[in-house]
Amino acid sequence: MSNLYGSIEAGGTKFVCAVGNDDLMILDSATFPTDKPEETLQKAIDFFKKFEGTLVSISVGSFGPIDIDNESKTYGFVTTTPKPHWGNFDMIGFLKAQLDLPMFFTTDVNSSAYGEKILDQSLNSLVYFTIGTGIGAGAIQGEDFIGGISHAEMGHMFVKRHPEDLDFAGVCPYHGDCLEGVAAGPSLEARTGVRGEAISLSSTVWDIQAYYIAQAAVSATLTLRPEKIIFGGGVMAQEHMMMRVRTQFSVLLNDYVPVPDLTEYLQVPAIANNASATVGNFALAKREYDKAN
Template sequence: MSKLFGSIEAGGTKFVCAVGNEAFMILESTTFPTEEPVKTLQQAVDFFKQFGSSLVSIAIGSFGPIDIDEASETYGLVTTTPKPHWANFDLIGFLKAQLDLPMYFTTDVNSSAYGEQLLEPSLKSLVYFTIGTGIGAGAIQDGEFIGGISHAEMGHMFVKRHPDDLDFAGVCPYHGDCLEGVAAGPSLEARTGIRGENIELESNVWDIQAYYIAQAAVSTTLTLRPEKIIFGGGVMAQEHMMARVRKQFAELLNDYVTVPELTDYLQVPSIANNASATVGNFALAKRVYEK
């Protein structure tokens, strides 16, 4: 009997659930809004139950912060998220109660990073940022995630303020003007009163966003020296954004260290619609099953 692997990309805005085969091909998927936890996760459970005993394991890449330490008393919980109803919710416990399967639990950006590395196996190191409703990043070195007592939270690094943005308080409920507070999607509407997709391309707000995102890329370059930095998420889906980020990055780095050509070094995801997270989850599900 052919083995099937499950993927849950648990985003702050939507859940993407998928089932794939041993070649990591998506066989079936479904998408639904991220609402309150029980309603949302029950939809995921119902999707996976239809595959019966063919489904052998699931990997979950979730918005965070989350507890991924299996020795911890709070393993499997979404912890201090500002998302209503989800703080301290036992995500893995809920799934395990209805799906008695091996599960791999990590962040959504780690899943994406793992998928990107799988799609380009020559890379030994990379960092994947999602710039969307929130900001997160996952880093891989020699096939393993970088982290210590927990997963990285690079979306909340602090950045130097843009001269034209000094009066903006930021939207992060914990830090105000950290990277997520000044560069995530909601910051666009908070500044302008206009949703990002409706803001004119000539608006200076895009260069302000790019300035902060480029700072994250410079800090990542100097700290981790990865072979590639990948930017996904709704903000970076704007086709003009990557060129703006590369320009700001070059100015900020100022040739201090050598990096590859920026068109190769700073990239958008290999697969559209963040499907690299799904591919990564299939591989992680297989990994936990074989373990």
């Protein structure tokens, strides 16, 4: 029987666990809410135990911040997250206590970025932003994730405030009006008192939000010069948002450096519902198994 590889997409609101084969195809999956860590991870463990004997490795793409330094005493931990109960929790240690398998540990956005690269073999570099309940970003150059002492945290970069948004304090508990504080999904309801899906498309709040997201794309363009920037997450799943971001990006960049046609350069994920994270995790789990053997 062929080897199977496991994927855990550990999101702030839900966990998506899946098992795939050498072709990176999903054979089985399970989704459940992100509750307290012990309860949530036990559900993941119970799912993977059904495949004992053929499951050979797992890749975990987690909400952050997390410790991905193999030499660190807190490697495998979720660290300074504001999510209740998860701060300074040893996620990998808990999993390995019952699943003695090679495991790769990275951010959920890195998993998505790697999946997008797997799906488009022509790409050598890309940046992947998730714009949802929070904002995260992963970047790849060649086969390597961009990062030094830890993973990138581009969701908390600081942005220039929109002139019609100066009185909004932002929703980030750490920085107030960083990118996540002014452009993540909760910022819409904080400004308007209405959830994003109920806000009229004619509302100026959408262009305000697109202004901040476009700034993130300009910053990524100027610092990393990727071949493509991909936007996932619930906010960007609304078709009108990508058009707004491209418009704002064009104005802000002002033709300073050449970029590909914006309909190709600023894109949504190749697979809907963030499934690129699962593909990326399968590939990373396979890579981890091959390295261990």
